[in-house]
Amino acid sequence: MQALELRQLRWPAAAAGLDARARLRHLAAGALRTGRPLALWREPGAEHPRLLVARSLEASFTGLPPALDAQAPAGFAFFPFRDSDHNPALFLPADVRYDVAEPDAVTVAPAASYIVPGLAAWLAAAPLEHLAWHRSPQPAPHPATQAEYTHLVEEGVAAIEAKEVVKVVTSRAARRPLPAGFDAFAAFLELTEQYPRAFVSLVSVPGVGTWLGATPEVLAEVTADGTFHTMALAATQPVTAEVTPRTAIWRQKEIEEQALVARYIVSCFKQLRLREYHETGPRTVVAGQLLHLRTDFEVNLRQVPFPNLGTDMLRLLHPTSAVGGMPKQAAMHFIERHEGYDRAYYSGFLGPVNVGAAGVARLYVNLRCLQLRDDEAILYAGTGLTVDSDPEREWQETEMKLETVATVLQ
Numbered sequence: 531m532q533a534l535e536l537r538q539l540r541w542p543a544a545a546a547g548l549d550a551r552a553r554l555r556h557l558a559a560g561a562l563r564t565g566r567p568l569a570l571w572r573e574p575g576a577e578h579p580r581l582l583v584a585r586s587l588e589a590s591f592t593g594l595p596p597a598l599d600a601q602a603p604a605g606f607a608f609f610p611f612r613d614s615d616h617n618p619a620l621f622l623p624a625d626v627r628y629d630v631a632e633p634d635a636v637t638v639a640p641a642a643s644y645i646v647p648g649l650a651a652w653l654a655a656a657p658l659e660h661l662a663w664h665r666s667p668q669p670a671p672h673p674a675t676q677a678e679y680t681h682l683v684e685e686g687v688a689a690i691e692a693k694e695v696v697k698v699v700t701s702r703a704a705r706r707p708l709p710a711g712f713d714a715f716a717a718f719l720e721l722t723e724q725y726p727r728a729f730v731s732l733v734s735v736p737g738v739g740t741w742l743g744a745t746p747e748v749l750a751e752v753t754a755d756g757t758f759h760t761m762a763l764a765a766t767q768p769v770t771a772e773v774t775p776r777t778a779i780w781r782q783k784e785i786e787e788q789a790l791v792a793r794y795i796v797s798c799f800k801q802l803r804l805r806e807y808h809e810t811g812p813r814t815v816v817a818g819q820l821l822h823l824r825t826d827f828e829v830n831l832r833q834v835p836f837p838n839l840g841t842d843m844l845r846l847l848h849p850t851s852a853v854g855g856m857p858k859q860a861a862m863h864f865i866e867r868h869e870g871y872d873r874a875y876y877s878g879f880l881g882p883v884n885v886g887a888a889g890v891a892r893l894y895v896n897l898r899c900l901q902l903r904d905d906e907a908i909l910y911a912g913t914g915l916t917v918d919s920d921p922e923r924e925w926q927e928t929e930m931k932l933e934t935v936a937t938v939l940q
């Protein structure tokens with residue numbers, strides 16, 4: 531039904547000289563200029579990026595995590611680690627869509643028909659050189675020194691020893707200067723080239739800020755063939771000449787850490803009384819320059835009496851024990867008391883719901899990301915702790931994770 535109401539705008543003759551990526555950039559520039567939220571993303575394995583522009587910030591505020599079913603509104607979810615006034619939960623309605631795979635059309639939803647005249651004029655306007663990305667009005671978070679992070683890890687290990695938590699994921703922010711002439715749009719395209727298997731995104735929202743990242747972690751997916759998918763991703767080591775997915779050896783600590791995440795997912799299925807899931811793994815997978823252990827969970831939605839499984843699982847899963855810990859509430863409490871900075875949208879989740887096709891949703895954990903500020907970027911990374919964690923190693927692990935997105939700052 532929805533498709534019938536969508537309106538297609540054609541690019542005018544004036545835009546004939548712009549290729550699809552230049553058009554993508556031009557549409558993003560228009561959204562920024564008119565103060566609208568936008569999301570650019572490239573799904574793992576997909577050739578082309580997509581763009582979604584919401585008609586307004588007000589229309590993008592939301593409460594509950596999105597519903598993952600074919601009848602739910604189409605849009606792009608952008609959720610913080612923890613909701614707050616500074617970091618609102620957002621669902622950008624799919625008011626304007628552009629898919630580089632269909633370079634000649636721009637699709638406009640009925641709710642945004644009032645912006646059609648302005649948009650049509652913009653399509654014919656000359657492209658801008660410089661894009662003014664939305665900025666967060668919040669102060670930059672405190673970047674932890676190695677001594678501070680060591681202390682945090684020690685406190686985490688002590689909390690595990692005291693049986694306050696079984697696992698906790700600590701994290702930190704790091705500040706890096708932006709190279710001269712840094713262009714976030716070009717950086718987004720660079721990440722899509724460098725990490726073909728990651729979910730690469732650039733989200734910019736007025737009053738909220740601009741985030742760029744390349745994440746390896748699916749939170750909740752519903753695909754066109756009616757499959758629900760989630761994963762337990764944890765444990766980290768660098769790829770080297772000797773250590774590849776085929777040869778990697780994992781320590782007991784890492785195996786246990788990942789198993790806890792997998793067990794948490796199974797406990798969510800149990801809570802919903804679902805038994806018919808397929809579990810594959812754990813396997814060693816590559817994410818950029820890093821290796822992780824991953825277990826995949828799949829449910830054939832056509833064979834189980836759970837029409838809302840995707841929606842229910844999303845609400846149970848976030849924040850997963852891969853970014854918070856276990857038990858969930860105790861780990862969240864530890865993080866709030868000890869971490870000493872605002873994670874904002876790092877380790878939240880993001881992704882499209884019903885955008886490419888109705889009934890298809892792809893939500894990812896927002897990892898390996900940075901927040902863009904006036905002349906610097908804030909990078910974020912965390913590590914899952916267990917009773918055997920060594921602060922020096924955990925620091926090194928955050929350094930390696932920061933490098934994934936830092937490649938665009940060189």
Ligand SMILES: C=C(O[C@@H]1C=C(C(=O)O)C=C[C@H]1O)C(=O)O
Nearest residue numbers: 763764765766852911912913914
């Ligand atoms: C927390 C992060 O990553 C998560 C934690 C991991 C770990 O502790 O080994 C591995 C993958 C992710 O689930 C991050 O990238 O910041």
